[in-house]
Amino acid sequence: MKLNEEEIRKITFEAIQELGSEATPERIKEAVRKKIGETGGGEYNFKKGDVSSGRVILTSFGLNKPGIVAGVTKALGEANCDIQDLTQKLMGDFFTMIMIIDISASQKDLKQIQEEISKIADELKIKIYLQHEDVFRYMHRI
Amino acid sequence: MPYEFEEILETIRMTEIEHFDIRTVTLGISLRDCHDRNIEVTKQKIYDKILRYGKNHVKNARDVESRFGISIANKRISMTPISIPFDSCTLEEYLEIAKTLDKAAEEIGIDYIAGYSALVQKGMTNGELEFIKSIPFALSQTKRVCSSVNVASTKAGINMDAIRMMADVIKSTAEKTKDRDSIGCAKLVVFANAVEDNPFVAGAFHGISEPEVVLNVGISGPGVVLEAIKEAGHVDLQQLAEVIKKTIFKITRAGELIGRKVAERNNVPFGIVDISLAPTPAEGDSIADILKSMGVEDVGAPGTTAALAMLNDAVKKAGLMASSSVGGMSGAFIPVSEDQGMIRAVQVGHLSLEKLEAMTAVCSVGLDMIAIPGDTPVTTIAGIIADECAIGVINDKTTAVRIIPAYGKNVGEFVDYGGLLGKAPVMEVRKLSCENFVGRGGRIPAPMRSLTN
Structure with missing residues (x-):
């Protein structure tokens, strides 16, 4: 304590x-x-x-193809990140996926996870952004 | 999910597509304890102090950048106006100090360090006189040092002697940096009612009422506002003001978060958020485009000043709602060279110096990054500065002049700096003389507005 x-x-x-x-x-x-x-x-x-939460928001979009969710979640699982929420939408050929992830139990810090994820984004040819939750909280909640 | 799908996408769209960025995180450092009888000791003290507070500034800002996914375009440092702590220095010594600042900025890895400044709205000390004379040498012999001089205020009036001197300084700086399109003048601002916590270089300095060290943040994002206005479609002006306010509110909130985090990492207090729509040479990052999207055919058309006034006011109101630490300029900047839309408007003859001057009466700064013919007389430059000061002093607002008498160039030609400073078309200046007016010297007394006690 x-x-x-x-x-x-x-x-x-x-x-x-x-x-x-x-x-x-x-x-x-x-x-x-x-x-x-x-x-x-x-x-x-x-x-x-830093008193803010350990949650980050992952946003990904690109052309839909098999293996996107698998690729992203595998990397997150290996980094010991806890997925707390997940939504996904398809608009024609495009997909958008948003995840809320708790990284406080991870052995890696946000920067290292971002590096891992950006490798996957390159492989799958999609865009993935990983941002700390605070920025959304500040912009959209008073 | 604690956030709506659309909210998350809106943030991503702002940061990734519409160029929303934190324009600058500026570390203000007091140099008031750095004076010594021996200039070598003074130099060492200045260098050590800037490095002590600033050495991790860039790294800390980069960490916050990647953490929140919002880019921070510039990391900069502002200092106590140099003429104040080092009032006993000679011209040569001031020059030595400027070189020290340049070296410190290079060591830290920042592009500009600001605060090679003086506040002479009411009069000058002997040290300030020497200091002002040193400006052309300092700006031509350093790369990163930015200078500003406050020559007028609502409380003190307009110091015409100082304006005359500054017009000379501008001309001389233009000549001394003629090899690079008179670039020295792009780093020199003449102010009326300068603010003490402005984070935006070149006019930044760490005011004398500021604490030991402070971190101020400047937010921008004309692209975000432009897209919001386009999306709103044909709505009436009250609704349009609402659209602008909502957008600015969100980016101010994000900006304050980033500022506080960078301050926390540097272990220094957080100062203010300055929400100012400032263009960059990037396409779409333009104030001119916003004004056009509001409904004027081009910048310079009748109605432009009204549109800009409304934009500026909406920005201020939203900033005030979003943060209790709003400061600096907070409004809209209209530098010509840094705004593709402004450049085009000047080139096709839609925008004149006179219309720009009218616009500065309602925006947050003044005649900014404007190139004029190199043979413009000193007295005419003084007249332009005096006009701008009058607007600031009477309206109790900040105005500034950052003007470039492009050495050896004429109307129709360009000065081109590349990068953030952009490229400015040389604008026409009236040939009428004001020599006998500015030549009178002395001070225009403070206006009615100053007597508020």
Whole structure:
């Protein structure tokens, strides 16, 4: 379990008091890190982390042909990505497929998955875009 | 599914087909703590500070780009107006500083660094006088440094002495960079009511009331607006304003997200979103095309100013709704050289300098990227700047002049820079003289509007 900001602030104040006049930024940091380790807080990322979800939206389109869904899902499965939703439409010879994927359990980051997927897009001669969910949330939801 | 099929496709269409991009993420850095009695130490301090904050700027922006699938066209840096912290420098020392900035920009991997600037709307210090004299040398001896000088404001009035000097600086810069179509002038902006948080180079600088470091973002997307207007078909003007607003709202939201993420990665505070429709030389990325799609035959036709006013206002309103950190210019830019539609309108004689001037009264900047004959007298250039300042000062808005007296060229010829700066047709300037007016010098007093307290 991660510590919240309030708890870390408390620990920092305690450390400053303990160190007294010997307090320097480096020593406080060291003391706080040690303390967090003791309380079982595990590693805490001192930088403000990315709080948005781990979901990305995959959009693909092109000429319809067999093997498109298979190709895309195989690559996603290998990267340990969880497909949470999928819709597909056919307009004449063209198909459009949209997937919502959770990549938080994947061993790969978004960039690596994008590289994998772009290889498949080249093979199948279709377009595939992989974008973080936030951009859709910001544009279409208030 | 949490998003409609059409919503997702709309975003893809905007980013992939209609050239919606984040025009610039600009890192503003204060250089106020970089002065030292020894110029070598000053230079080192400037270089170190820019690198300390900016070294990962490009990489961080690229990461965000691929994460969200929205391209960021430019990554840039703006600084405290150089004349302020380094007021005791001589012309040669200013030049040394400009070269240092150029080197820092190259090291970081950015194309332009802006803020080689001064604010002299009411008067000049001795340092500012030296600084302004150094501009032609700085712009001709560096590649990446951009300069701007504010010569008028609603509160202070119009400093005609400064305008005269800037007209000289423009002419001299044109001559010093004559080998490359007077390109120095494309990096030099003369402002009235300059804004402190503008992310758009060449006129960007990190204002004196800004924090230590800040990240501002400039959004554009004329292509997106153009397609939305075309799709709306023949609707009345209120409905058309609504269409523009809805489109701008969405791209502003996306822009703010990108800005905040880049700021987060750089570990600096986020400043403002500047939603400005700015054209690029790419076909379809044009303000002229938007105005035409609104119903005028070509830019320059009667009605053009009204159409532009409506566009500019709708952009501002949508930006305000979409984000609580709107700043900068926010509106529509009408640079001639960067807009295929504008270039064509000038070539066929539909668009004159006078009509452009009228348009600048209702758009967000001013006479931008306009080439005029190389033999235009200094006093006439000063007159053009003064006119533009008057529009800005009386209407309490920003106006700017980025004009290129193309050395050795005449009406009908072109200056061609390629890339983002594009290519500008040399426009006709009235031969009438204003020498006796601008020659009076002094300052046009601040207007009624300044007395608001």
